[in-house]
Amino acid sequence: MKILSTIGSKFWKGWMYFAEKVGWVNEHILLGVVYFVAIGLYAILYDVTRIFKPKPKTMWRTFEHQPMTLEALEKQF
Amino acid sequence: MANNKPTYLLGLACFYHDSSACVVKDGVVVAAAQEERFTRLKHDENFPTQAVAYCLAEAGISMNDIDGVCFYEKPLWKFERLLLTYIQEWPRGFVSFIKAMRAWLSKKLWMEHIIRKELGEFWPAYDYRPWYHRFVFNRLPLKQAFPQFEGKIYYVPHHLSHAASTYYPSGFEDATVLTVDGVGEWSTTSLALGHGSKLELKEEMVFPDSLGLLYSAFTYYLGFKVNSGEYKVMGLAPYGEAKYTQEIWDLLDVFDDGSFRMKPEFFAYRYGLRMTSQKFVKHFGTPVRQPEDELTQWHKDMAASLQQVTEELMLKLVQYAYLQYGGKNLCLSGGVALNCVANGRIVREGPFENVYVFPAAGDAGGSVGAALYTYSIMEPESHNLAPVKTIYLGPKNSNSEIESFLQEYGIKFDKILSEEDRAKSIAQHLADNKVIGLFQGRMEFGPRALGNRSIIADPRQNENWKRVNIKIKFREDFRPFAPSVMADKADDIFDLRGVESPYMLLTAHTKAKDLPAITHVNGSARIQTVSPEDNKPYYDIISAFNDLTGCSTIINTSFNVRGEPIVCDHIDAFKCFIRTDMDILVLENFIVNVDDVDKEALKSQFELEVFGDD
DSSP: OHHHHHHHHHHHHHHHHHHHHHHHHHHHHHHHHIIIIIIHHHHHHHHHHHTTOOOOSOSOEEOOOOSOOHHHHHSOO | OOOOOOOEEEEEEOSSSSOEEEEEETTEEEEEEEHHHHHOOTTOOSOOHHHHHHHHHHHTOOGGGOOEEEESSOHHHHHHHHHHHHHHHTTTTHHHHHHHHHHHHHTGGGHHHHHHHHHHTTSOOOOOOOHHHHHHHTTTTOTTOOOOOOSOEEEOOHHHHHHHHHHHHHOOSEEEEEEEOSOSSSEEEEEEEEETTEEEEEEEEETTOOHHHHHHHHHHHTTOOTTTSHHHHHHHGGGSOOOOHHHHHTTEEEOTTSOEEEOGGGBOTTTSSSSBOHHHHHHHTSOOOOTTSOOOHHHHHHHHHHHHHHHHHHHHHHHHHHHHHOOSEEEEESGGGGOHHHHHHHHHHSSOSEEEEOTTOSGGGHHHHHHHHHHHHHSTTTOOOOOOOOOOOSOOOOHHHHHHHHHHTTOOOEEOOOHHHHHHHHHHHHHTTOOEEEEOSSOOSSSOOOSSEEEEEOTTOTHHHHIIIIIISOOOTTOOOEEEEEGGGHHHHBOOTTOOOTTSOEEEEBOOSSOGGGOOTTSEEEEEEEOTTTOHHHHHHHHHHHHHHSOOEEEEEESSOTTSOOOOSHHHHHHHHHHSOOSEEEETTEEEEGGGOOHHHHHHHSOOOOOOOO
16 A cells, blocks of 8 residues: 555656646747737737827826726726 | 624735735724734735734634725736736747736736635635535535635725825825835826825826836845845945936936836836846946845945935925925825935925825735725715824734743743833843843834834944844844934934924934934934824833933834844744844843843744845
């Protein structure tokens, strides 16, 4: 029983190590696709629209989210 | 029949730095504490489980009694800012994007779930789960698994939390509120107007233009830890000369109304893992200082220059606030409001008659602000605008707990029951040039030790400065000490012009010439005025010291060592005592003398934490 448990534990640790590495690769591939494709497309559009933006005369801007109600506070956005 | 049940709100601030919790009962803060004090991890950012447990216990309630949980920011606004910043900076922010998304996808996007789950620990075992969950898990040994908090959660915008944390406790009937910090969701600086129970954010400056981030960029550049070492830069500034202010102004476009734009080419925090860009380094001609590198005069001059620019910018912002909204009263909050030198200038040179700064002006205070603001919306008519009269909102230990602890470890002590005799005895030790660890009453909320978790000493002895810094606090020798002074005698010693500074958030020039240990090289001191109303036992000690020596001031520094949070309970205090060179430890009514303690033997009985180099 003890031998089985030891083998099982070693196998589990090995699997976790392997899974972590695979996860790391997966994470980078998936986030890379999101970053370079989805965000990239928006970024190109953003750069185009930025050309037409006038230079600001102040950095103050009006706080838009008024009035704050209890319902508004319940939202995370 | 009218419902007489009080309204209880639980405030939370966490997952960035300095997490904290508070309980507000009918608009009055009854308990507040930072998580770091319990976990002993400085600036702990994790969910404040222990702080919540303490606040509930102090209020004598359970999660059942809580009418709402108030979180100090709107997570999805912040996520929106992150995504938009990556769009703007594409493609150079990839590494930062991966890191940020890891944190957001695994934790921060599931804020509601995390809060409910974490608070489930305090929630009565109630089976909230859907039928299929129950069907599966009730057949497994997990019956009581996953209880969750089921009540309402309110998300208060970050800068509104800051604004509320200073406006409501101020006691002003109306006020202009200026909040300045690194960044909340979008806001970095905001202006709000308070009138009665109503508080409205009017204007904001948004990321990436931020005075807090400018200060943090230099904190990084000067080799200190961001979101932690800013106060060291402030402490370093008086040793330098403001030679490089023009070079710092060159990094900004400043507008007439006090707003400013940070020139993006000099800063890397929008897309990278560093605060400053290569161009920034080239601009100043000196590489980023590594933490272990020596601090040269150049670094001190740079800190002085940054401090001057910060003060000028703060004064411009205050001037704009006054021109725009007028009034007599100003409330300040946000991390930058912990810059007591700038605060001192706002009080002396600013246009407002009265200035109030919330003592926990940084992110920790966000929990209080979120709860107070939610209460003001919930109960707009009955809102209790009573000012926060005490900042001693944390836990305390009773004499009986302390006595049993001392007896358990066979530690010799003097027990002094009379408050008067106790004050006299402590004062006598101070007069004998002893350095004392003072632990009494409830713990302070916020970053300052204000006499209940303090190390105190005689300020007339110059040697005490180096001794406390090097042998007791194990920290940099340039770091100054703050004085605690009897409020009724403060004007004789400091140029305070009648202004009180009960929370150690103002600096003023020292008139007295014989207080080297608390006077900075530029002749200033960061003052705590103490009155009997603020803290009677502490006032009595200073007063007894004054009777003995004619000196109405003592050194007050926080009761901790470098890298460690301020002590929370009597055991933390004792551990700190045996690992440092303090002479006397006062635990409520018990006085322990170092000569009666076998430190080495006791050290082996306590698990002494190793603290980081902070």
